[in-house]
Amino acid sequence: DHGHRAVNAAIQMRSLLTALNQERHLRKEPTIAMGIGVHSGIVAGGNVRLGSRRTFLLIGDSINTAARIEGLTKTFAVDILVSSNTYDLVKTNFQFLTMPSRNVKGKSENLVTYWIPPHVKVSRTYELEPLS
Numbered sequence: 001d002h003g004h005r006a007v008n009a010a011i012q013m014r015s016l017l018t019a020l021n022q023e024r025h026l027r028k029e030p031t032i033a034m035g036i037g038v039h040s041g042i043v044a045g046g047n048v049r050l051g052s053r054r055t056f057l058l059i060g061d062s063i064n065t066a067a068r069i070e071g072l073t074k075t076f077a078v079d080i081l082v083s084s085n086t087y088d089l090v091k092t093n094f095q096f097l098t099m100p101s102r103n104v105k106g107k108s109e110n111l112v113t114y115w116i117p118p119h120v121k122v123s124r125t126y127e128l129e130p131l132s
Contacts, residue, residue: 003040003089008122010036010080011094015122035073039066039083068104069113075102081113093123 013036021031041062048057069081076099087096097117101110 003038003086004093004123006038006040006086007080007082007090007094007116010038011116011120011122014079014118034079035070036080037066037069037071037073037083038080038086039069040085040089041065064106065111068106068111072099072102072104072111072113076113076115078115079118080116082116084112084114087114095120 013034017032017034024031039062041060043058043060043062045056045058048055065083069083073079073081078099081099082090082096094116096114099113099115101112103110
């Protein structure tokens with residue numbers, strides 16, 4: 001259910017940012033904007049060590065596609081866009097609006113994305129288990 005979890009996480013992030021921005025507005029501080037691109041696909045991941053530094057790295061076309069979709073949030077002036085791959089996994093659980101297809105760097109075909117409007121709520125919440 002990775003697609004479902006990812007979309008729920010994006011909607012929860014939106015909700016938390018809305019609350020934070022209300023507080024910032026009352027304190028006369030600038031508000032914060034975000035863009036989230038959600039895509040489903042195959043990635044390769046693992047720990048990489050460079051000298052004494054160790055980090056976890058994800059690579060693959062899916063990572064690049066998600067980044068391109070996040071970039072489209074600026075083009076469309078929206079906060080959450082979902083790829084066709086993810087949409088196909090979760091379309092019965094959420095409401096979406098289809099956005100115009102766009103050509104993006106590194107893709108031969110235009111990307112079709114789906115916007116999750118602000119009135120859409122999470123369909124399920126998850127309890128995080130404490131780290132041990």
